[in-house]
Every structure is written in structure tokens, then in C-alpha cells.
Amino acid sequence: MRVSKNTDAVVRLLSDSYKAGLEAKPEGQRPTTLPLARREISVTGNLPSVADLEEIARVTRLNVLTMISGAGSGHPGSSLSAVDLIVALYFWKMHHRPDDPRWAERDRFILSKGHAAPALYAVLAEAGYFSATKLSTLRKMDSILQGHPDTVTPGVDVMTGSLGQGLSVANGIALASRLHRKSFRVYVLLGDGECDEGQVWEAAMTAAHYKLDNITIIIDRNMLQSDGATETVKSKEPLPEKWRAFGWNVLEVDGHNFPQILSALNLAEAKKGAPTVIIAKTVKGKGVSFMEGNGQFHSNAIGQELLSRALYEIESSKV
Amino acid sequence: MAKSLRDEFGDTLVDLGRMNEDLVVLDADLSRSTRTHKFAQKYPERFFNVGISEQDLMGTAAGLALEGKIPVASTYAVFAGRAWEQMRNTIARSGLNVKIVVTHAGFSNFADGSSHQSVEDIAIVRAIPGMTLIVPSDSIETREALKAALEFRGPVYIRLGRDAPQIFDDSYRYELGRCVLVRDGRDVTVAATGIMVERALEAAELLKERSIDLCVIDVHTIKPLDGEGIIRAAAKTGAVVTAEEHSVIGGLGGAISELLSENLPVPVERVGIRDMYGQSGEYEQLLTKHRLTPNDIAAACIRAITRRRG
Numbered sequence: 112m113r114v115s116k117n118t119d120a121v122v123r124l125l126s127d128s129y130k131a132g133l134e135a136k137p138e139g140q141r142p143t144t145l146p147l148a149r150r151e152i153s154v155t156g157n158l159p160s161v162a163d164l165e166e167i168a169r170v171t172r173l174n175v176l177t178m179i180s181g182a183g184s185g186h187p188g189s190s191l192s193a194v195d196l197i198v199a200l201y202f203w204k205m206h207h208r209p210d211d212p213r214w215a216e217r218d219r220f221i222l223s224k225g226h227a228a229p230a231l232y233a234v235l236a237e238a239g240y241f242s243a244t245k246l247s248t249l250r251k252m253d254s255i256l257q258g259h260p261d262t263v264t265p266g267v268d269v270m271t272g273s274l275g276q277g278l279s280v281a282n283g284i285a286l287a288s289r290l291h292r293k294s295f296r297v298y299v300l301l302g303d304g305e306c307d308e309g310q311v312w313e314a315a316m317t318a319a320h321y322k323l324d325n326i327t328i329i330i331d332r333n334m335l336q337s338d339g340a341t342e343t344v345k346s347k348e349p350l351p352e353k354w355r356a357f358g359w360n361v362l363e364v365d366g367h368n369f370p371q372i373l374s375a376l377n378l379a380e381a382k383k384g385a386p387t388v389i390i391a392k393t394v395k396g397k398g399v400s401f402m403e404g405n406g407q408f409h410s411n412a413i414g415q416e417l418l419s420r421a422l423y424e425i426e427s428s429k430v
Numbered sequence: 431m432a433k434s435l436r437d438e439f440g441d442t443l444v445d446l447g448r449m450n451e452d453l454v455v456l457d458a459d460l461s462r463s464t465r466t467h468k469f470a471q472k473y474p475e476r477f478f479n480v481g482i483s484e485q486d487l488m489g490t491a492a493g494l495a496l497e498g499k500i501p502v503a504s505t506y507a508v509f510a511g512r513a514w515e516q517m518r519n520t521i522a523r524s525g526l527n528v529k530i531v532v533t534h535a536g537f538s539n540f541a542d543g544s545s546h547q548s549v550e551d552i553a554i555v556r557a558i559p560g561m562t563l564i565v566p567s568d569s570i571e572t573r574e575a576l577k578a579a580l581e582f583r584g585p586v587y588i589r590l591g592r593d594a595p596q597i598f599d600d601s602y603r604y605e606l607g608r609c610v611l612v613r614d615g616r617d618v619t620v621a622a623t624g625i626m627v628e629r630a631l632e633a634a635e636l637l638k639e640r641s642i643d644l645c646v647i648d649v650h651t652i653k654p655l656d657g658e659g660i661i662r663a664a665a666k667t668g669a670v671v672t673a674e675e676h677s678v679i680g681g682l683g684g685a686i687s688e689l690l691s692e693n694l695p696v697p698v699e700r701v702g703i704r705d706m707y708g709q710s711g712e713y714e715q716l717l718t719k720h721r722l723t724p725n726d727i728a729a730a731c732i733r734a735i736t737r738r739r740g
Contacts, residue, residue, distance in 0.1 A: 262524060268496065273519045279486045280520060283493015283501070286478060290454070291497065310516075313483035317490065321478075 159202050161369045167237060168198045172398045172425050174233035174246055180418045182250035185258070188408035190230040192333040192366070192393040193300060197227075197234045199372045200298055200329075209239035212266045218295050219284055221269045223277025224302035224331060225259040226410070232256050232264065240266035275308025277301065278328065282314055285323040296380065299328045304336025307345050312357065318386045319358030327379040328359075328388040331366065333395040335406045354388045366391025398425050432596040436533045438569035439590060440465025442576050443502065444472050450580065454494055456480060456503045458487045464504040464533045484509050488516035488530070495526040500580055506539065507532035507548035507589055514554055522560045522585045529579050531588045535565075536624065536675030537708050537716040538592035544707040553680025555587045556653050562586040562606070563653040565674075565682075567627035568597045571650055574604030582606055591675065592713075595628045597648070609656040611663070615643035618731045619663040619670045623649045623682045626673035626701070632724035637731060644731060655685050661694050669734035670698045673727050675717070678702035697737035699730040 159167070171194050179185035201207070205218040222231050229249060236243040241255065241264070248254035255263050259272030269280050281297045288295060305311060318326055330350070338344045347353075351361045360382045364371040372391065379387035395409070396402025399421040402413075413421060447453045447469055454476045461467040461479060470477035478494075480486045484505055491501040510517070510532045521528045532551065539546040555563055562584060566572040572590060579586040597612065612627060613634055620630040627648045634644035647663050649656065664670050670690065672683035683700030690698055703720050717723060 270520070270524045273515060276485075276489050276516060276520050279489020279516075280493040280496070282486075283490040283495070284497055285493070286490070287454075287494045287497030287499050290475070290499070310483070310485040310489065313480070313486035314489065317480050317483070317486055320481075 164198055164202055164369045166429070167202055168195050169398075169425060169429060171198060171230065171233045171237060173422055174236070174243070175229045176399070176413065176418060176421050176425075178229045178233065178246050178249040179412045180415070181247050182412065184250060184412050185229055186226040186410045187413060188335070188396040188402055188405065189224065189302065189333070189410075190227045191397045191399065191402065192395045193224070193227040193331045194230045194397070195367050195369065196300060196329050196331060196372060196391055196393075197230050199369060199376065201234050201238050203373055204376045205298065206295065209266070212240060216293065216295055219268055219281070219297045221271065221277040221281050221297070221299045222260050223271055223299050224274065224305050225271035227300070227331070228256070228258065228260050231260060231267070235264065235266040274302065274305040275310040278311055278314035278318065281326050282317050282321070282323060285318070285325050286321060288325060295325070297326045299326065301328055301330045302336070303330055303332045303334065303341050303347055303350070304344070306330070306347055306350065315354065315357040315359065322384050323386045324383050326386040327376065328386070330388060330390045331393050332390050333393045335395045335404070335409060337409055339406055351390055354390070358385060360385045360387040362387060362389045364389060364391050366393035367397055398428065400424060432594065433569040434593045435566065435569055435572045435590040436463070436465045436592060438572045439531060439533070439576065440468040442573045443469040446577065446580060447473050447476065450500065452498060452500045453580065454478065454499045454501050456487055456491050456501055458482055458484050458505045458509070460505055463506070464531075466502075466504045484513040485516045488513040488528070489520050491528045492520045492524070492526050495528045500527055500529065502529045502531055504531045504533065506546060507535035507551045508546055511548065511551055511554060517555070517561070517585070517587075518558050522558045525560055525584050527583050527585070529586050529588065531576070531590065533590045533592070535589045535591050537713060537720070540708075540713040540716050541710055543710040547708040549677045549703045549706075549708065550680070551589065552652060552674070552676045552682065553684065556680065556685065560585065561653060562651070563589070564606070564651050565589045565623040566650055567622075567624055567648050568594045570596070570598040570600065570602050571604060571648075574602060575650060578604050578606045589624070591625050594625045597628055597631070607651045607654050607656055609659040610648040610650065611645070612648050613644060613646040615645035615667070617643045617667055617669070618734050619645045619647065619667045620673055620727060620731065621647050621649050621660060621663070621670060621682065621686055622673040623652060624675050626675055626722065626727070629722070629724045630673055630727055633727035633731065636724055636728045642731060642735065649682055652682055652685055655689060657689055657693070660686060660689060664690055664694050664696050668696050669738040670696055671701060671727060671730045671734050672698065673701040673722075675722060676702055677705060679705055697734045699734045701727050701730050
């Protein structure tokens with residue numbers, strides 16, 4: 112796959128793509144700001160509908176692909192599989208304040224599979240942590256949007272990128288919150304390939320031992336990792352049984368079905384005495400036919416022609 | 431008999447825990463050996479044993495630091511190396527306020543053999559941007575360094591041996607990042623760290639008979655290195671010997687060679703482990719075999735002086 116490094120050309124082409132897929136918008140105005148942005152979520156009890164969430168996810172996917180192609184590198188497949196999960200957390204489940212990223216009572220989120228950073232950044236922008244115009248600076252020099260999550264980004268608490276390390280950090284946060292008698296929850300998004308890392312299981316034992324029921328993990332079970340199918344590279348199955356054996360409450364959902372995701376997030380919160388892992392069955396590259404289930408797009412930006420096709424597909428999926 | 435460094439570490443933690451509610455301690459199933467079990471007994475709710483999992487130890491400490499706690503994570507020096515990338519990526523890269531206190535450094539875990547003897551941890555930790563690295567030379571300095579590390583905001587690695595003769599008394603004032611002149615002299619400067627500070631003082635006594643006057647400085651903070659203090663001492667004598675219970679590669683000898691080669695290229699002789707592993711034996715036997723005795727320091731001093739004159 113040829114990837115253009117000429118970002119100006121890419122950006123120009125992108126805005127053309129948008130024009131083709133959407134009604135023409137003035138230059139510089141990106142079709143990303145939904146009415147939901149900048150609203151404090153769930154505290155108000157005014158939760159978005161499933162249709163709202165699907166629309167946010169759709170816009171997020173457009174942004175993710177645009178950002179990665181603009182950067183010329185990144186992990187589109189791994190980002191797209193995680194979009195619905197991150198959208199469900201930030202627009203439905205988590206208590207957080209985009210205008211006050213360090214709010215002490217906020218629920219914490221750790222993107223342990225840090226290579227899905229574009230999905231997180233697009234969601235944070237959509238939620239109002241920073242302007243969506245920043246999204247085009249992904250992976251550029253001095254950008255607030257680094258290749259992997261960094262605390263220079265408003266809304267990012269934990270620097271990740273090297274796999275396997277997020278759950279341990281979540282444990283530390285959860286232990287501290289217990290000492291401080293806080294009631295916030297800690298959410299961690301793990302990759303399925305990431306479960307190869309020994310530290311994941313060290314931390315899984317620690318969380319179960321300390322009964323950290325304020326932690327919820329979501330595993331983005333997209334069945335593909337860098338070198339191929341997860342079950343070919345190093346088999347993960349039986350994954351639910353492994354987590355159960357480690358003392359975790361295990362839930363399994365379709366990771367692209369909002370009602371299922373939301374229900375599992377509520378069940379996880381209700382569970383006392385043990386941490387919960389939600390194994391979310393997902394499709395790598397979800398939303399773009401030629402990327403779905405295709406390991407080729409694990410860490411390859413797509414070129415201009417494919418990008419236009421991808422954006423058009425997502426755009427026309429609007430209900 | 432001087433108090434062992436780890437006993438002082440364990441007792442100081444208990445003292446500091448009384449004064450500082452935010453102090454939390456973590457260990458990886460070596461709390462009896464590292465002496466953090468004293469803190470665990472006194473403050474069980476603020477002690478977390480993560481079991482035999484050093485990577486998880488570092489990550490959990492990072493999470494506690496993110497929430498405003500001051501975690502002290504402890505294990506053997508050699509096993510902390512197993513979590514080098516966690517120290518780098520999760521702790522130091524974010525500048526998190528984690529204190530990593532490792533024990534049984536160098537050959538001080540003599541009987542357990544080379545798997546348990548850490549000869550290269552200064553080198554690998556020193557290379558991490560943003561890390562502060564302290565090697566105390568006796569129990570008083572251990573206590574004072576630990577206090578200073580807790581007051582300092584940012585990641586700190588403190589490397590402890592097991593036993594060390596007393597050098598300082600209760601009047602000692604510790605200053606992070608400032609080396610200490612423990613003996614003034616005019617002929618050659620010995621920059622020593624850890625147990626080698628006391629051995630340098632012994633070397634000074636040996637060389638008195640030959641009318642060689644040693645200047646001995648205790649470089650307790652290896653990073654950030656006290657460039658000014660070391661250059662001043664080196665300028666005065668024109669010859670430098672470094673002494674450490676660590677590999678000559680990348681440790682104190684490496685750091686001082688880097689500093690002086692750029693700023694004041696005087697002869698430098700490095701006393702340290704010559705790129706080798708240890709083995710089981712008595713502590714003193716290992717120190718002798720690897721040429722870490724006062725005699726070895728004295729010989730290096732003579733070599734340095736000879737090179738200066740040459």
C-alpha cells in the first residue's frame with residue numbers, strides 16, 4: 112500500500128471527500144460537531160439514545176480514518192474496532208467534564224491498547240475536550256495528539272503505548288481511590304493481542320486479590336494482532352475461562368451493539384466483590400467493507416483513493 | 431556494629447509513614463528481606479503486596495502516584511531491572527512521583543549468587559530521562575536520602591547495599607544532587623559511591639604512609655550528577671579515581687568520565703566490576719576477587735597520579 116506523506120495533498124483530498132459524501136461545507140469547517148458535544152454527560156440524566164450513539168460513532172469513524180491518513184501512519188483497523196466501546200464510555204457511561212479534565216470525581220479511562228489513540232482522540236474532541244480542528248495534527252511535530260496516548264492531550268490521564276501496562280496502573284488508581292473513599296470507576300480498554308503480555312495477568316491477579324470491583328476492563332476482541340490472527344500467533348482461547356479462573360466477573364457482548372455494551376457496563380458497575388471484564392467481540396476495521404477483518408490494516412494508513420471509498424461507505428451508512 | 435541500610439530503610443519508612451498520610455508502600459513478595467514488612471505491620475491499609483510480579487509493582491505504584499499518593503516500591507535491585515521498561519514508560523516518562531527503593535545491590539546478596547547480584551542497574555536506570563538516582567553510603571545517609579526523596583517531586587531510584595560501616599553521624603545534612611567532601615586532600619580525588627566511600631577513606635589511610643593525600647567525595651546522587659562539585663574537586667587534584675560496587679560500564683565511573691572528558695580532561699581511573707557477573711561466596715571474598723578493596727583503590731590512585739605526571 113502506498114501512503115502519501117504529502118499531508119497537504121491528503122488534507123485537500125479529504126475535504127474533497129467530505130464534500131462528496133456530505134453536503135458542501137465552507138472550507139475549514141469540519142462536519143464533526145454534534146449537538147451532544149460539550150454537555151456534561153449522565154450527571155444530568157439526559158442520556159443520548161442508541162441512535163445518537165451510533166451517529167457519534169459514525170462521525171468518529173470518519174475522523175479516525177481522516178486523521179490516520181493525514182498522519183500517513185497509524186492503526187486504522189485497531190482504532191475502528193474500538194470506536195463503539197469508547198463512544199459508549201464517554202457519551203453514555205462515564206462521569207466526566209470535558210471543560211474540567213482534572214475533575215477529581217471523574218471516572219478514569221486508560222487506553223491500554225494505546226495504538227487505538229486516534230479513536231480516543233476523535234471521541235475526546237467530539238466530547239469537547241479540545242477543538243476538532245486539532246485532529247488533523249495527529250502524529251505531527253509538537254502536536255497535542257501523539258502517536259500513542261500522552262498526557263499532553265487534554266483528557267488523557269495515563270501515558271500508554273507499550274502494551275500490557277494499563278491494568279496495573281488502573282489497579283493503583285483503584286487502590287488509591289479506596290484509600291481516599293472515592294466512588295469513581297476506572298475503565299481500561301485492552302486489546303486481545305495485548306493479553307499475550309505477562310503483566311496483564313500479573314495485574315489481573317492483583318485486581319482480583321484486592322477485590323477491585325471499581326475496575327471494568329473491556330477487551331476489544333477483534334481476533335487480529337500485528338502478525339495475524341490471534342489464534343494463529345498465540346492462542347488466547349478459552350479467553351473468558353482464563354479471566355474467570357483469575358477471579359474476574361466475565362461478560363461477553365457484541366462490541367458493536369450499543370444496547371449490549373451499555374447493559375454490560377451497568378452490570379459491571381453493579382457487581383460487587385470482584386472486578387469485571389467485558390469481552391467485546393468486535394470486527395477489526397469495523398465500518399469499512401474492505402478493512403473489516405483484514406489484518407493488512409492493523410497498522411497501515413490508507414491512501415487517498417481507499418480513504419475516499421471508506422469515507423463514502425461510512426457516510427452512506429447513515430440511517 | 432553499624433545499622434544495616436535496609437533496617438534503616440524499613441525503620442525510616444515507619445517514621446515517615448506516621449508523618450505523611452500519603453505515603454504508601456509496595457513490595458513484590460520480598461518485604462521481609464527489603465524490610466518494608468515493618469511498614470506493613472504498622473500501616474497495613476497503606477501497604478500493598480503485589481506478589482512476585484515486578485512489572486505490576488511498578489505499574490501499580492504509578493497508578494497510586496497519579497492519584498496523589500507517594501508510593502515507595504521496593505524489591506531487590508536485580509529484579510527491578512525486570513521492570514526497566516515499566517520504570518521508563520509508565521513512571522519516568524510521565525514524571526510520576528514514584529520512589530523505587532531497591533535493596534541487595536552489587537554483591538551484597540553474596541551467597542545467592544550471580545542471579546541475585548545487580549552489577550549494572552545504575553547504568554540502565556541512569557539512562558532513563560527524568561530519573562533521579564541515589565546510592566547512599568551508610569545508614570544515616572540512607573535515612574536522609576529517603577527523606578529528601580519523599581520531599582522531591584518526581585521519580586527517584588534509591589540503590590541500597592546490605593551492610594555498610596558508619597561514615598556520618600546525626601549532624602549530617604543531606605542535599606540531593608550535591609556530593610559531599612568527606613576527606614579533603616591535594617593529590618588525587620576519589621569519587622566514590624555506596625560502600626566504596628568508606629573503602630576510599632581506608633585507602634586514604636593506606637596512602638598516608640607514602641605521603642599521598644587523598645580527597646574523597648561521596649557522590650551519593652549519581653543523577654543528576656553534581657558536575658560543579660566534581661569538577662572543582664578534580665581541578666584541585668588533577669587526577670580522579672572513581673569507585674563503585676557496580677560495573678565500570680555506565681555507572682559512576684562512566685558518568686564521571688563523560689563529565690570530565692567534556693569539561694576537564696584529567697586522568698580518570700575506574701574502580702569497579704570489570705564487565706563480569708558475580709558468584710556465590712562471602713561478601714568480602716567477592717569484593718576482593720572483583721578488586722573493590724581499599725588496596726585496589728590505592729593502586730588506582732597511584733596509577734592516576736602517575737598518568738597526570740606522565
